[in-house]
Amino acid sequence: MTATTVDDRIVAAGTETQWQLIWGRFRRHRLAVFSGIVLILLYLSAALAEFIAPQDPHAFNARFTFAPPQSINLLDRNDEGRLIFRPHVNGYAVEVDPVALRRTFVTDPEEKIPLRLFGKSEPYRLMGFIPMQHKLITVEDSRTPLFLLGADRLGRDVLSRLIHGTRISLSVGLIGVIMSLVIGLVVGGLSGYYGGLFDLIVQRVIEFLRSLPTIPLWMGLAAALPRDWDALAIYFAVTIILSLIGWTELARVVRGRFLALKTEDYVTAARIDGASDLRIVMRHMVPAFTSHIIAAASLAVPGMILAETALSFLGLGLQAPIISWGVLLQEAQNIRAVATAPWLLWPGAAVIVAVLTMNFLGDGMRDAADPYAQ
Amino acid sequence: MTPRETAIALEPADQSAAVPAPEVADEILAIVDLETHFTMRRGNLKAVDKVSLSLRAGDTLCVVGESGSGKSVTARSILNIVKPGRIVGGRISFKPGDDAPIHLSDLDPYGPAIRAVRGGHISMIFQEPMSSLSPVHTIGSQIIEAIRLHQPIEKKEAREQAISLLKQVQIPDPEIAVDRYAFQYSGGMRQRAMIAMALANKPKVLIADEPTTALDVTTQAEILKLIKSLQRDYGMAVLFITHDMGVVAEMADHVAVMRDGKVLEYGDVDQIFSRPQHPHTQDLIGAARLMESGPAAKVAGTLSEEPILQVRNLNLAFGTTHGMLRRHRAVVHALRDVSFDLRAGEALGVVGESGSGKTTLARCLVGLYKVDSGSAMFTRGDGSTTDLCGRGGFGDRSLYTEIRMIFQDPFASLNPRMTVEQIVAEPMIVNRACPKSELRSRVADLLESVELPADVMDRYPHAFSGGQRQRIGIARAIALNPRLVLADEATSALDGSLRAQVLDLLLKLRSRLGLSFIFISHDIGVIRYFCERMAVMRRGEIVEIGPSQSICDNPQHAYTQELLAAVPRADPKQSRLRG
Numbered sequence: 001m002t003a004t005t006v007d008d009r010i011v012a013a014g015t016e017t018q019w020q021l022i023w024g025r026f027r028r029h030r031l032a033v034f035s036g037i038v039l040i041l042l043y044l045s046a047a048l049a050e051f052i053a054p055q056d057p058h059a060f061n062a063r064f065t066f067a068p069p070q071s072i073n074l075l076d077r078n079d080e081g082r083l084i085f086r087p088h089v090n091g092y093a094v095e096v097d098p099v100a101l102r103r104t105f106v107t108d109p110e111e112k113i114p115l116r117l118f119g120k121s122e123p124y125r126l127m128g129f130i131p132m133q134h135k136l137i138t139v140e141d142s143r144t145p146l147f148l149l150g151a152d153r154l155g156r157d158v159l160s161r162l163i164h165g166t167r168i169s170l171s172v173g174l175i176g177v178i179m180s181l182v183i184g185l186v187v188g189g190l191s192g193y194y195g196g197l198f199d200l201i202v203q204r205v206i207e208f209l210r211s212l213p214t215i216p217l218w219m220g221l222a223a224a225l226p227r228d229w230d231a232l233a234i235y236f237a238v239t240i241i242l243s244l245i246g247w248t249e250l251a252r253v254v255r256g257r258f259l260a261l262k263t264e265d266y267v268t269a270a271r272i273d274g275a276s277d278l279r280i281v282m283r284h285m286v287p288a289f290t291s292h293i294i295a296a297a298s299l300a301v302p303g304m305i306l307a308e309t310a311l312s313f314l315g316l317g318l319q320a321p322i323i324s325w326g327v328l329l330q331e332a333q334n335i336r337a338v339a340t341a342p343w344l345l346w347p348g349a350a351v352i353v354a355v356l357t358m359n360f361l362g363d364g365m366r367d368a369a370d371p372y373a374q
Numbered sequence: 375m376t377p378r379e380t381a382i383a384l385e386p387a388d389q390s391a392a393v394p395a396p397e398v399a400d401e402i403l404a405i406v407d408l409e410t411h412f413t414m415r416r417g418n419l420k421a422v423d424k425v426s427l428s429l430r431a432g433d434t435l436c437v438v439g440e441s442g443s444g445k446s447v448t449a450r451s452i453l454n455i456v457k458p459g460r461i462v463g464g465r466i467s468f469k470p471g472d473d474a475p476i477h478l479s480d481l482d483p484y485g486p487a488i489r490a491v492r493g494g495h496i497s498m499i500f501q502e503p504m505s506s507l508s509p510v511h512t513i514g515s516q517i518i519e520a521i522r523l524h525q526p527i528e529k530k531e532a533r534e535q536a537i538s539l540l541k542q543v544q545i546p547d548p549e550i551a552v553d554r555y556a557f558q559y560s561g562g563m564r565q566r567a568m569i570a571m572a573l574a575n576k577p578k579v580l581i582a583d584e585p586t587t588a589l590d591v592t593t594q595a596e597i598l599k600l601i602k603s604l605q606r607d608y609g610m611a612v613l614f615i616t617h618d619m620g621v622v623a624e625m626a627d628h629v630a631v632m633r634d635g636k637v638l639e640y641g642d643v644d645q646i647f648s649r650p651q652h653p654h655t656q657d658l659i660g661a662a663r664l665m666e667s668g669p670a671a672k673v674a675g676t677l678s679e680e681p682i683l684q685v686r687n688l689n690l691a692f693g694t695t696h697g698m699l700r701r702h703r704a705v706v707h708a709l710r711d712v713s714f715d716l717r718a719g720e721a722l723g724v725v726g727e728s729g730s731g732k733t734t735l736a737r738c739l740v741g742l743y744k745v746d747s748g749s750a751m752f753t754r755g756d757g758s759t760t761d762l763c764g765r766g767g768f769g770d771r772s773l774y775t776e777i778r779m780i781f782q783d784p785f786a787s788l789n790p791r792m793t794v795e796q797i798v799a800e801p802m803i804v805n806r807a808c809p810k811s812e813l814r815s816r817v818a819d820l821l822e823s824v825e826l827p828a829d830v831m832d833r834y835p836h837a838f839s840g841g842q843r844q845r846i847g848i849a850r851a852i853a854l855n856p857r858l859v860l861a862d863e864a865t866s867a868l869d870g871s872l873r874a875q876v877l878d879l880l881l882k883l884r885s886r887l888g889l890s891f892i893f894i895s896h897d898i899g900v901i902r903y904f905c906e907r908m909a910v911m912r913r914g915e916i917v918e919i920g921p922s923q924s925i926c927d928n929p930q931h932a933y934t935q936e937l938l939a940a941v942p943r944a945d946p947k948q949s950r951l952r953g
Contacts, residue, residue: 017834021836264786265781265782265783265786265787266786266787266788266789268742268781268787269779269781269787269788269789269847269850270789270800270804271742272740272742272774272778272779273774273800273801273804273805273850274771274772274773274774274775274801274804274805275800275804276771276804279804283800284789287791288789288790288791
């Protein structure tokens, strides 16, 4: 009581909207703001994957099987021996172990492969429809190797595959959450607003769904997918499977908010204004918890990403030629591959970064969601 | 600089110099130039600004002020429990008789030295006993813990002490009650248990922070009496925080009036009440006495004999089920054969303590609850009658344009996501009562009629104080030119002078718009001030109904008499606890 009156005296103007208050609070959560920026970059690179990825993710080259990552050198000596700015990578020299007959790559300091920003490349379509023929980083001669994060067992560029995998993995999370949000909002909203028998049944169904062990359930559902579906259909089927289970959490959040808001005086006031149920919900109740829902949804995205990764890792989710972080990690399943080519674990790092930043962002949003709480 | 600090700087110097701390011989607690600040998003809030108070042994000092005046923070500063605030200046000295004084403000707020004082020499009771008591421990174990924190005795002995403490605070069957939980106690019993806990170590000073504000008036009278008699037995000094001048007159030996973190006036209780010096003190006393007399402003216009509402034999019972198989059904009769008439233009007050069914009655009349039986025939503007409690009564939503409601809590009843304009315009939009182009000017008119400037329209509710918010709620209620207004504890969340201002505003609107009112309150003074007639409710029944003045002057029913006797008078000469 005292705290509120105290605040009243200070907020002289009071014309800040709720969103301005939320933004003000969110901005003070440094980690969340930083995570937000990282996530924006991640999603940008997912959207612009063709442009950012130096190579075609499916292009293979048997000469560079398990080639290690190259490092970018920014400076070079020109013909007179002076240092100049000329970014380049070094080429590979292959040494063959005479006993084990194992080929190993060493960097060849003599071979310098200059890099170019926005250089010309094979023509491609950005996001599938914008024709372009420039990429962020290119090499002059397309036959020279460029493997900034190394190559996999078929000599494909891990970095390019990782960037393309970002697109699938992040969109699975987002689309899956949006689908579960729709189901959760409708079911949870009806359940919370009308209550009664419907609420009772819905809650028992949710409890049942949540009591199912998820991995076997996914496995069962994924195994039920017909083998002859194409990759895209499987992709959509997997997101649907994930959201069919993921909606329960969001439905509970929505129901809880409805239950809490239903008894608020200002909702009763709206009812006494003679407002219809639809108007009460849309005008008075939904704005009160959109921020909570956004926060809950953003906390649900990493769960989806992890679930997709887990499914694909087990070989039940997405299948090659679709590239996702889980599919990429499948490559790193055997210990020998990891021992000889630890760079195959980079997709794992991407998963960790994405999940952590989303959790931090969701935390920050949840704290900011109720700007009136002290 | 915050706007508020500017305001302080502009105050004349002689006023901000406040009242000098009096030097007293048997002083037990001295507060000198205390400053407690809170760091807020927009600067520093001086919640307590150079406050000096002095408490004598065995004496009662009442600190009175409206909400936000800094009275609670002052009390909390004594025990240094002001997080997230900070004590930035001044000195609080506790002088336990022969020993050297302890300077409480210099102690580490987490250190053992101050912990020995808290609950030992100085204990505190709070407004909300339910949230101050642990729900998962028995009352007894909480008292025993309080005892054993300060005294090296065995659990068994402490338990004996706990039982005798409960006996002292007049809890029936203390041997059984000691093993009960907080939720099994009523509000008054919880506060008694809190007092028992506070007394566990025979403190020299008891700080009571609005201990009776959450209680019904009859319970309040009992608790005040209990504190007074325990104070005598233990020889404690009591620092009593309240906003209620009536309680001050009952309890105080000395009074400090606070506003905006400053002590405006300090003095003997008789002197404060008979010769208040500061205008704010005069306002507070005036507002309290206003509610003790009959209605000051008479409503213009004559009352018609035509009833606008005829309520007949309303019955409503809430069933609660217990046990695994839902076998036991305990039935609470919220309304029992409630009948009354309301004439057009009349204000009927409904008074009763919590649980008397008065709010249920209001909710039935606006269709939020369905009654079990009975009818409420409402005469509409066009002369037809509708049964408000009948089937489909409020199926016709246009009924809501004629019957409106004002809510108790000005903080909860306004949507924080909507601007003032949207809030006030909402009923007109919903009922298509006003063309879109004229909406804004209509809202401006309405705001003006509740005495708010029209340029606040684009602000959000969080920018307003409680009184201003209640005005916005009133503007919303009258937006549709209603004929009947139900005010459910409309002024209970406001204190002192604000309450009087809002009541006067409602009186003005009543005569201007010809409104009929059903005014629900636990405060018989408010009802007497506002309503021509009153109905006294108890356990769902109307026990007495009649003209306000004659009920107050000559109550017939025993319960009404008890209710009236329990109301503290803002006059120390009429105090029943003194002498």
